[in-house]
Amino acid sequence: NMQATNFVFLELLLVFSSEGAFYGYYLAHCQFNSPGSSDVVFVEQLYFNKILLGQYNSTLGKVVAFTKKAEEFADMLNKLPRFLTHEMRLTNHCKISAQLANEKLLTAVEPYVWLRSVKAEYSQHQQKLVCSAYDFYPKKIRVTWLKDGKKVVTSTEELPNGNWLYQIHSYLEFTPKPGEKIACMVEHASLKEPQLYDWDLPELDSGKNMLVVDSAGLLLGLLFSVTGFLFFKKKSIERVRVSTTEEIPENNL
Secondary structure, rough: OOOHHHHHHHHHHHHHOOOOOOOOEEEEEOOOOOOOOOOEEEEEEEEOOOOEEEEEOOOOOEEOOOOOHHHHHHHOOOOOOHHHHHHHHHHHHHHEEEEEEEHHHOOOOEEEEEEEOOOOOOOOOEEEEEEEEEEEEEEOOOEEEEEEEEEEEEEEEEEEEEOOOEEEEEEEEEEEOOOOOEEEEEEEOOOOOEEEEOOOOOHHHHHHHHHHHHHHHHHHHHHHHHHHHHHHHHHHHHHHHHOOOOOHHHHHO
């Protein structure tokens, strides 16, 4: 039972402790790689001052000692039916936990994809696009850039979120060409088929469009300025014309 295990743990610490303080800890692992429970391994380890004294491995079904002094306690535990039954119980619990983790916690999570443009460094002629995928699981994902349907080589940065989810950022630098089709393709276990995210090419010429708009605004401003000036000039001439044709009274002669 657990009381017997704790007693053995404390006894081991007392045996291996030297003068002064001692530091020991117990560590348990539930390890599995596949979605099922066929490869589940339950491991218990006992450390003293960072030295592994003994380990129980469910694959072996017994405790293995790693130091000479720990061999006696390993033999004692392996001969205790209650201890071995307790370890089998913990191993079964590990298998159940592995199945629950796969069904509830390890379900594939679909990524949120954001395609955007950023300022290209050291170049005024190139365009730089970023295709980002956020909050997806599992870690394995493929982000590919397509130019007119053909794959191109790009740089990619992958980062963990710290909450079992991941994010990835892929960068593409290119010189814009009229009529060129660019897309970001994302492949992931959560997606039934690869998803394509097309880049809106008109946005690539936004700088040119702004120049056209600014030029049109400048021309309209000049047009209104010239029209206003001509109108003002015309009114001034009319006022001068009226004052020069005015009759002079005879009594002033």
